[in-house]
Amino acid sequence: MKLPVMPPVAPMLAKSVPTIPAGASYEPKWDGFRSIIFRDGDEVEFGSRNEKPMTRYFPELVEAVRAELPERCVLDGEIVIATDGGLDFEALQQRIHPAVSRVTMLSEQTPASFIAFDLLALGDEDYTRRSFADRRAALEGALAAASPPIHLTPTTDDLDVAQRWFVELEGAGLDGVIAKPLDGIYQPDKRVMFKIKHVRTADCVLAGFRWHKTSTEQSPLVGSLLLGLYQDGKLQHVGVVGAFPAKRRAELVGELEPLVLRDGDEHPWQEWASAEAHQGQRLPGSVSRWNATKDLSFVPLRPQRVLEVKYEHMEGTRFRHLAHFVRWRDDRTPESCTYEQLEQPLTFALNDIVPDLSRPAGPASP
Structure with a gap:
């Protein structure tokens, strides 16, 4: 593997703030496993928050990356398991298992999806020093032809929409909103984004x-x-x-x-x-x-x-x-x-947030 940005990379982080700040790019805060994908041809690696690879736990996503992503790229995003009832973090946790046979079985019964929300490299270009606005535009182009289970997270620069997302999307299992400065560069392991979560x-x-x-x-x-x-x-x-x-x-x-x-x-x-x-x-x-x-x-x-x-x-x-x-x-x-x-959040369908994300779960694992 030889990319402009090489693993391991610690993901860029967010600090908690009580209210949604104005003048930013907003997106849903996905509740899954944070992961940076590195692809160089057939070579694929899934990094994690602790910089240890998670590749072996998601064989179905490895194949999807080879089929749906550009030949050489580095993407930041979230691995989730989506069902008709919303995100299923418990099923996601079950995927971290030492037995290859069980990982293979669960990859068929509870297949995962990848929600992309940032771009670190594309081809021979390192995008980490570019503004988020530039990275987002390049990410949209890179994923223009991608199909499930690879998805692009929605974004908005409308504060009213972000505030509506904060209230409505919780019912689908999302846990808040992320705000990103439009002119911000990608800073690994630095809390330069903002997260607004329900308390x-x-x-x-x-x-x-x-x-x-x-x-x-x-x-x-x-x-x-x-x-x-x-x-x-x-x-x-x-x-x-x-x-x-x-x-x-x-x-x-x-x-x-x-x-x-x-x-x-x-x-x-x-x-x-x-x-x-x-x-x-x-x-x-x-x-x-x-x-x-x-x-x-x-x-x-x-x-x-x-x-x-x-x-x-x-x-x-x-x-x-x-x-x-x-x-x-x-x-x-x-x-x-x-x-x-306990307060009951509004119900909201995942497919209304990201089309074709939700799929019925397979038969219950033993």
Whole structure:
């Protein structure tokens, strides 16, 4: 492979801002795996946020790149799995698997798509020093004849349209809007774009905690708090709260000690201690899909305290990203913390955003 821009390249990043800035180019914020594609003839490589190749996990996209992209190019974009119900990040996570046979099977059952949104090189030309306006025009030309599963993300310079996208597109699984300065060059690993994401609050039940990775018997530290919401009388695991300063992690050990289960106490998640409960499920105590050696065991607590958290959006019945602690809510009863309090986004079809993106998922994987 010999290109004007060679792997590995760390993608250009965005910093969070509370409102959509004026005077920029706007596009939907796709919720998938960020990837830079390098193609030189038949040679194809998919880079990632951590600069490690993801090529082997998406054989169907490798073939699509060879069929649909220019002979020599470098594109920045997002790998997604689109269904009639919206983006499916859970199915995307399943694609990161060590077994070639399973990757091949899933590439047929849950095929991925690539959403291109920037151009780093085309032919012998390095575009990284050109303005985004120039890069976007060249990208549109390069993908003019491309067919699914290769797609070009929509853009607009109309602030009103961007604000409408921010509200409407969440129902299709997108998690906000990206704003790019029109005169900005491509700066790897620099936060020079802007991202505007949904932020909401919810009152959740504290049901357990995990020890911090640096915790010791002499200096115990709480790592994360496990959150629950009631649904049909059952407490469902909805996510975790993490980012605490070290001093606060130490303080939480003493604060939570009175809630630790005693002999004879029952817990709504106690059945998760059995090995059978973890088969094919994402539960506290199960093995991490990303790191099989990571201990995700947890200390169950009596579900008696309520805390308010900030979250961005849901993925099924769980918070898609790490939630953030706001305050304790001692004025709320645990039983009052249900899914009914969560805001329901407007529904929106993926095909209304990018034509021919959504496709029905294949049969469920075993």
